[in-house]
Amino acid sequence: MTQQITLQTEVTPDLLGARLDQALAQLFPDYSRSRIKVWIENNQVSVNGTIINKAREKVFGGEYIEIQAEVEDEVRFEPEDIPLNIVYEDDDILVINKPKDLVVHPGAGNPNGTVLNALLYHYPAIAEVPRAGIVHRLDKDTTGLMVVAKTIPAQTHLVNALQKRKITREYEAVASGIMTQGGKVDEPMARHPTKRTAMAVHPMGKAAVTHYRIMERFRNYTRLRLRLETGRTHQIRVHMAHIAHPLLGDQLYGGRPRPPKGASEDFLTVLRNFKRQALHAAMLRLEHPITGELMEWHAPLPDDFVELIEALKTDYLLYKDDLDY
Incomplete structure (x- = not known):
């Protein structure tokens, strides 16, 4: 059994000079480069409306890509009894x-x-x-x-x-460092040039905009509320690291815990045990795709995040008289 698929996109400027098959493998990460190469050779890929059948053809950015192909149903993911909240x-x-x-x-x-x-x-x-x-x-x-x-x-x-940016997503996070005011990060993003699993701010990347405001300040850390205007991979993590405030616990982007001076052993234990980026998708708002009704949901902070916030507050209260903010 096969099914017909249509894939469309625009080549991003960061892929300037890449081979066509390499570029498409990045633009369509759900499909392998070898499969994409077959599609190209089988005249199933058009660039700006013209069929291209050479995988080594170079791209320059801005080209309109359309793929008309068939995919086999051989890749079947197995159902698993995993609970969903x-x-x-x-x-x-x-x-x-x-x-x-x-x-x-x-x-x-x-x-x-x-x-x-x-x-x-x-x-x-x-x-x-x-x-x-x-x-x-x-x-x-x-x-x-x-x-x-x-x-x-x-x-x-x-x-x-x-x-069309009609879905609103807001997050809570804890960033490293003491931030003095909210703001916006408007920096394009692309795949990191050397770290395959990472993303990076890149002048020729796709547009990416993150808004943030301060909720609370602690010693060495700041609690934030963030809203995505775009939805790039790792966007909040990359943008906060870019402005030198990586998320607490985010080892990929430099958010390793940096305990403040004189921190208690209890506080250090909480930091050591928080083994992930401090990021939680707290609010989702959208128009129902069928009825058009405006709907909104909120998700409370998970237990480990609550424990982290409490530890940050306790540490802050112990030393707040010594702080100059």
């Missing part, structure tokens, strides 16, 4: 509160045990929806709200809403 459900959508240590979609190193596997178990019919209805992702160790489409029409509308 369901915040809301109707016939068209599902909103879940994702815990830490749970990958959203199978991939290299995580072939199963994911949100997708859980969705296939709890909702067998969702197998007919591309990517089992997953329209946006959270990193493995980021907790909080995700919306999932249960039908193809719902998925089509949600993907369109995301692209």
